[in-house]
Amino acid sequence: MAPHGPRKGAGPSGARNPRGSTGKAATRGGICKRRNTTGARVDRDGDLDMDAPAAGGRSSRKPKRDDTIPTGPRSTRPAANGPRGPRPTAKAQQIIQRVITGTSGNLPSRIANGMSGGTKAFKGGRQVNASHTMTLQVEGLKSSKAANNEGGGLKELLNFLERKAQSVAKTTRPIRIKKSHINGDFVYVTTSKEDGEDILKLNGFSFAGTVLSITDTSTGEQDGLSSNALEVKDQLRNVLSARYDPNTKLLNLSSLGDDPILKEMGFFSGGSKPEKLFRALMAVCEGLFKTPEEKRNAVVSVSLAGNYVDDVLQIMSLADTFPDLVNLDLSRNQFKDLKALQKWQHRLRKLETLLLNDTPIEASTPDYKAELIGWFPRLQNLSGLQVRTPEQVAAELAALKPTPIPQHGIDFRDIGGIGEGFIKEFIGMYDANRSSLAAKYYDDQSTFSVAVDNAPNTSLHPSNPQRSSWGAYIKFSRNHTKITHAGPRVQRLFTGTNLIQSVWQQLPLTRHPDLATEFHKYIIDCHPVQGLPDPSGQDPSGMDGIMITMHGEFQDQEPVTLNTATRSFSRTFVLGPGVPGRNPIRVISDMLSLRTFGPLPSSVPQPTIAQPNEEQQQEQMVVELCKQSGMTPEYSRFCLVGANWNFDQALMLFNEKRAQLPAEAFATAS
Template sequence: TPYSIRCDRRMKWHSEDEICITTWRNRKPPGRKMRQNTQDGYTRNWFKVTIPYGIKYDKSWLMNSIQSHCSAPFTPVDFHYIRNRACFFVQDATTASVLKDVSYKICDDENRKICIFVNHSTAPYSVKNKLKPGQMEMLKLTMNKRYNVSQQALDLQNLRFDPDLMGRDIDIILNRRNCMAATLKIIERNFPELLSLNLCNNKLYQLDGLSDIIEKAPKVKTLNLSKNKLESAWELGKVKGLKLEELWLEGNPLCSTFSDQSAYVSAIRDCFPKLLRLDGRELSAPMIVDIDSSEIMKPCKENFTGSETLKHLVLQFLQQYYSIYDSGDRQGLLGAYHDEACFSLAIPFDAEDSAPNSLRKYFEDSRNMKTLKDPHLKGELLRHTKRDIVDSLSALPKTQHDLSSILVDMWCQTEWMLCFSVNGVFKEVEGQSQGSVLAFTRTFIATPGGSSSLCIVNDELFVRDASPQETQSAFSIPVSTLSSSSEPSLSQEQQEMVQAFSAQSGMKLEWSQKCLQDNEWNYTRAGQVFTMLQTEGKIPAEAFKQIS
C-alpha cells in the first residue's frame, strides 16, 4: 500500500518468460559504505577541483589567481588538463569549501568569469600509486649515476629501460603522473641547481606531469624532449614558465605539423621567447630588454621629454630591436610584442603614381593605398597577434637602419603605458632596390612586459621616399667632433676601446670615439659600420691620421 513500510528489495522482470525475480538485500550499497567509512583516508579527505574551459589558461596564472582569491593557502595535487578542462586535487574539506567560494570571482583577460567546481573524489592517481620507499631510493641512486656535476646536467633518456631499475623490477614510465612526480621530487631535493635535463626517448605523449618542473627546477635552461610522442606544440605550453635557452624536439610528430621551418621556430619561440638554440640550430638573438617596469612607467618629473633613465631604456630597446630587425632573421622579435598586439603599414598615396618603384614592395600591405571600394580590406590588412606581426615583418625587404639618423619623440607617458615615435632612414640590402634609401616613421605603444621587459601592443610603420638631403647624409659620420666639455668623461674601458679602434681603423681619436658612441659602444657593430662607410667612400679624408 502507499503508506506501508518500504521493503529493501529489488525486482527484475524478464520480458520473454514474464518471470518476476525478487532480490532481497540486507546491506548498504558498496559506494555508500565507502563514503561513510571514516577510516578510509584515501576517499574521505580528497576533493577534485575542475575548471571548465581551463585549457585556455596557463597553469601558473590560473593557480596564482585562485590562490590570491583564497582565504587559506592550498597545495594542488596532480594538476592536469583533460579535454577542455583543467583539474587538480586537494586533501582538505576546509580547503574545498574555500575553493568553492572562489567560483566566478576571477576574471580572465577578456573579462569572463571563471567557474570552479569542487566534488568529493577518490585519491588522485599519483597518491594511490605512490612509489614505495625502496623504489624511491633506487630511483634516486639511478638518477645520481646519471647526473653530471660539472655541467649540472641530468640524463634521463630511455629511463624505463635502465638496467639498475629493470634488475629490481621497478617500472618507471614518465607518462604516469606518479613516476614523473617522484622524479621531480628527487630533482628538487637532490639537484636544486639543475641546468640541463634530458628526457629523450621516453615515449612522452603529454607533459601534464612535467608542468611542476617550473617550481621544482626553475633554473633549467636546456631541455631535451627529442624522440618522444608529442603531437602538438600546445603541450609545450605546460612548461612555458621555464626560461629555456636550448630545446630539442626533433623526432616528435609535432615537428611535421608545420608548413616550414620559419613557422616551426615561430610557434616554439612563442612559448620560449629567450630560446637561442632549437634542435641544435642557432637562432637569432631574442628581443628581450631587461628593464625595470617601475622605472620605465614612473610618471616623469623632469619635463615632457622624459627622464634620463627613461631615455636610456627606450634607446636601449630600439638599439636591440633594430639590431634583430636588420639581422636577416626577424623571428627574434617575437619577444618584443604582446600576444594580441596590432601592426599596420602605410606608404604615401599619389594619384598620379599609384606605386612608386622604390615603394612597390610595400604596396600590397599598405592600408593607405586602398580605396573604399573594398571597405573590409583595411581591417584585413591589420596584423593581429605577435606571430602574424613577425611573419609580416619577415616578408618585408631586408634592411639596414642608420641608427645615427634616428630621432625619438616620447609624446605620451602614464603609469602603465608609453607612447613614442621613431623617425629615421634605412636602406634595402638586397634585390633590385638594393642600396636605395627610404625614410620611415614608426609609432610604438608599449606596456611593461611580464618578465621585466618593454612589450609592444601597437606598432604603426609609415615608409616614404627619403628626401635628397636625407639620402645624402644617410650612413655618414658627421664632420663635427665632440667637445670634452659637452660630454661626460670616458671610463677607462671606453678610453681603451677608442685607442684600439683608432689603431685598427686609422681614424683620429675623436672620430673613433664618435663612431663608437653612435653605435652604443658596441665595438663589433662600430667596426662593421666603419667598413661599410669606408667602402662607400663616405668618410672624409680629414677623419684619418696623417701619415708622413
C-alpha cells in the first residue's frame, strides 16, 4: 500500500510540544486545564454545538452511541449534560442532510445529482465539471445485452467500469464515476483524471456480449487548447511527419524510446510504459484525417518494433485509430504468451502481415502461429512465413458468408381458401386498422411476440448503406439470443386482445407491398396442422388448423424523427377455429421477426429441357408404335399418317385393321 500523507489538521510528527507548554498543541500527558481559546461553535441550525471538538482538536467528551433522532415524546428526565435533551451527533446530522438533499452516496444518486462520491461531496457540494476532471466516451452499450434492461443498461455499465477498473489497476482506491449521460450511441462519463486513466485501460474489454471502445474526449478543440498543449501537439505532428513514408504508406513508430524529440518532451522519464505516448500519437493521427477512407488510403503499414511493449493493451489505441491496417511489425517487443495479444483477437480483421520476430513468445509458445491464424482471417505472412495463399484467404472468406437457402417455389397447401383469405385481409388491416384487426382475429388466449435482429446484412446487399433506428422495437424484442432470462422472456410474450392492441399501437406505422402487383416481394408457405386446442372444449384430441409463414418486406415510419425505413420480416401465424359466437377463425400464435433489409433470395431456376422438334417427335412416335404393334417402321408410319399423327388414334386404328394387314407388314417384327 502506498504511504499516506499526514491527516488533515494534524501537525508534523516531530513538532510535539514539551510537557507544560503553553502553546495550542495538545500535551503528551498529565492533567491540563482545558483552554477555551476559540469562540463557541454552532451547528447548522445556529444552536450551540454540544458535540463540537475542543480547540485542541479533541472532543470534550465521547460521542453518543445513538446516532438517531428520537421520534417519541421528549423525556422529562434531566440529561447528564444539563436540562437540554441529547442532540444528534455529527454523523447523524450528515445522514439527515443526505436524506433532505437526496444526495446519498450510492451510484444512482451520484448520476442524478452530478456530485462526486464519498463524504466530501456532502460537505462541499463539489461539482464534477472542475478543472481536474476527465471526460471519457464509451461506445458499445447500445449493442450489448444490457441495452434491453431498465434504464438502457446505463447503471450496469457504470458499475462494470468502476469495479473492473479498480481490479485492472490493482488499487485499493475506489474508482468513482461522477457524472454520466447517453448521447446517441455513446455514453459520456466524467471522472477524476486519476480514475479516468484507470478506466481507459478497459478499452477493448468485453461487456455484456460486446467490446467497449473508450476514448478520452476531455481535450478541447484547437481554439480551446492552451499554449503548452498546442506546442506538444505540434511536436508530436513533427515526430509523425518525420516517421511517415508516403511512397510505401508506412508509419514507422519503431524504437520511440530513442527519439530525441520524445526524450526531450519527457515521455520516457522514470521508465514509464508507452501507453500514454501511443494514445497521444493516435489522437494526433485522428485529427489528420477527415474520413476513414482517407485514413485507409494513407496508412497501410505500421511498425512498432523495439518499443518494449509486453501487452497490446498498452497500444490498444493503434487498433482503434487504424482498424483496417494491412501490415504490422511488432518485432523486438516483450510479448511472453498469447494472452498478451488476446485483446486484438477480434480486431485488425484486414491484417495480412504480422511480424513477431525476436519476441519471447517464439520460445514460450511454439504453436502461437496456429492460434493467430484463426484470430486474423486475412493473415498470409506471419513472422516471415507464408501461412495462407491469397486464394485460400478468398475461399475461407467466401465460406464465412451466409448463403441463402435455395427456394424451389412456395408450398401453399391451403384448406378451403382460409389461408389465402386471411393473408389478404391481414396485410391491409395491419397497415390501416390494427385495432379492428386484433379485435376480429385475436382473443384472450392469442399470443404475439416480436424479435429484432438489428445486425447489418451487408453480405446480401452491400450497396445498401441504410442504418435505421430500432428503438421503437427493441423494448418489445423477445430475441432469445439477447434475452436469456426466463422472466424477461415471459414479459415479452403478449397474451390477449387488449395487450396485443396496446403493443401494436406503440409500434411504427407500416406499409406492405401490394400482394396483387408485387407478389415477388413475398414468400408465403401454408401447411395444415393438427391437434390445436378446441376453444369450445368439446374435442379433447384437438382440432385441425393451418400454419402460415410469410417472408417479405415493409416500410415503416419512426415515431420521433418521422423518417421512413425499409425492413425485412418473417411472420408465422397458427390459425385455428374461433370461439363459439365470434369470428370462426382466430389467431392462436403470431410471431414477428424483424431484421435489416435484404432482398428475398430468388428462386433457383429449374433446368430447362430442350423440346424436340416436330420431325423428332414423329420419329419417336414411329419407334413406339413399332414396339407396341409389331409392325415395320414403314407400316407404322402409314398408320400414324392416317391418324394425323395422333398416337392414340393410330394405335386404335391398328387394332381395328390388324386382321386385314398383309403379312409383309410384320415381316421384320421379330
